[in-house]
Amino acid sequence: MADAAAHRQTSAKLPSCRLLIAGEWSDGERTVAVLDKYRLAPAMHAHLPGRDQVRACVTAAERAFQANTLSPYDRGVILDRAAVELEKRAADLVEVLRQEAGFPRRDAMGEIQRCAATFRLSAEEARRLAGEVVPMEGAAGQKGRIGFTIRVPLGVVAAITPFNAPLNTVAHKVAPALAAGNAVVLKPSLHTPMTSCIMAECLVAAGVPPGLMSVLHGDAEVADWLLSEPAVQFYAFTGSTEVGRIIQSKAGLRRTQMELGSIAHCVICDDADLDAALPKVVNAGFRKAGQVCTSIQVLLVQRALIDEVERRLTKLVAELPYGDPADDRTVVGPVVSEAAARRIESWIAQAEQKGARRLVGGERRDAVVPPTLLADVDRATPLGCQEVFGPVMCIAPFDTFEEAVARVNDTPYGLATGIFTKRLDKALQAARQLQVGGVHINETPSSRVDLMPYGGSKDSGFGREGPHYAIREMSEERIITILA
Incomplete structure (x- = not known):
């Protein structure tokens, strides 16, 4: 040798x-x-x-x-x-x-x-x-x-x-x-x-x-x-x-x-412990610059909590250090290429043109896309129906738990979903009804322990x-x- x-x-x-x-x-x-x-x-x-x-x-x-x-x-x-x-x-x-x-x-x-x-x-x-x-x-x-x-x-x-x-x-x-x-x-x-x-x-x-x-x-x-x-x-x-x-x-x-592929959803119910949930949500949405199949792309929030979640997440995401990965303070580095960064930038712009509100975010610099938080994203835009694979999270309200489950199941993908709730009946309902490979209660879709089975259903594979x-x-x- x-x-x-x-x-x-x-x-x-x-x-x-x-x-x-x-x-x-x-x-x-x-x-x-x-x-x-x-x-x-x-x-x-x-x-x-x-x-x-x-x-x-x-x-x-x-x-x-x-x-x-x-x-x-x-x-x-x-x-x-x-x-x-x-x-x-x-x-x-x-x-x-x-x-x-x-x-x-x-x-x-x-x-x-x-x-x-x-x-x-x-x-x-x-x-x-x-x-x-x-x-x-x-x-x-x-x-x-x-x-x-x-x-x-x-x-x-x-x-x-x-x-x-x-x-x-x-x-x-x-x-x-x-x-x-x-x-x-x-x-x-x-x-x-x-x-x-x-x-x-x-x-x-x-x-x-x-x-x-x-x-x-x-x-x-x-x-x-x-x-x-x-x-x-x-x-x-x-x-x-x-x-x-x-x-x-x-x-x-x-x-x-x-x-x-995947469009990862995370569901925050109106009884969720936000102090425990939101730091996990930020980590799951933005680690590795959002380039994880289970990075949270759509955060579904029950309407009673939507204003508080928007306010608190806006602060948490705005505080994320981003840029040079050689800097030990950096949390969000570049995406894989400048071409990918341009695509992500264009998807954000298309969403804003269709009425989305940018709560956090800034201008792209080369392959670095600042951590971005959006609300009111039209589901017909790329950010609403395609995998972004970048540091972008979209907040959307829901009224009933059944509505949240239906929205997750409405995509062609089914890799993983996170649910934050204190109610056992909702947790079990999610486990039975969500058409995904993994359902994580009081964790995000990015929750993965390497000894557990990991994989998807539908267009997320087998x-x-x-x-x-x-x-x-x-x-x-x-x-x-x-x-x-």
Whole structure:
């Protein structure tokens, strides 16, 4: 194995993100610049593979899978070691996340800590992955027959991951796949390639055999090449609903897990504890510059509280420090690109043209959109019916709880919803009636513990992340019977 850090050779004095193929860090056919999200200047280069390199990578991954002799215990040990290696690289990762993701230190440290936890949870799941006993003798004519199931890996897993959680979302695909005994080909976002390289370095240092972990940088073309490789048996994707539909159509009968778009709602009922709810709402709406699938886009407030919530939220949001992620005081950094910032800016303007009131917000500066709070947003405008994926929250009143539930269910998406109430009957009504993957009572839709099942319904996708659940998605149940 070549030196794990060899891919970080510099080109034009910038770090370089190379390709990990068959256990070796390799150059691609060409490179592209990766921008510092705040300064909008090149921060590193990413190597892009050619078609033959993608094919060679998948072939090597399949070969490594076939040769894999790691026991579940061994896989758990490697993943535990990888968590330690990640923690050792925390200082490097904070700086990389600041540059390529635009994360302030708080968001970067949160990613690192959760990523290490996800690796440790996956290590536990590797060691306890098992089937179940089948009561064969409970059927007529089966006396003396024993039955049980085992869980077997699928083969090569392709993980296609987004920019907005470039460590922990990647970990939720890579770690359970390895825990189950699969080989992994990772294609991270071109916006955030270096974090995936560092993760791969940590896995290699922890003892992952050559070929079981691969990294290919690239855009839609590389993803399409991976979809044309029959050796890939599972595609784990997080991204837009539109791209998810394309991947699903090309995957055919092969298995997939899709975590797709969302318009996240949070409901504040008239009996809610606002002192507890509003700080959580602000965090859920604006951390990572609102670039989380469960960032609160629409805050539904029962009419009796609407004036107080507007007043208090206006103050809280106006106080959020924003701008340079290198400043430890910054809470809201840049969005992923200047183009994304312009789109968000235009959506705010369209909402205002249709009568929305801007309670908090200011002028865009490059890729930085100031934390923005709006009221009276027309549901026909983009902010009312599309995922903004930026630091924008819209307050809307409701009269009855049934009205709030109907509004959430009226969107094509169904990822998660938060409800703040002291009434158990309303909490249970929400749990039963909301057409979403997760209902969080007295928490926001962004409430996520890495050991819980996480995923959506409707156009927000299907399948579940969370190591205990993902490892079963990425393995297959096989029945074994014995006639004694």
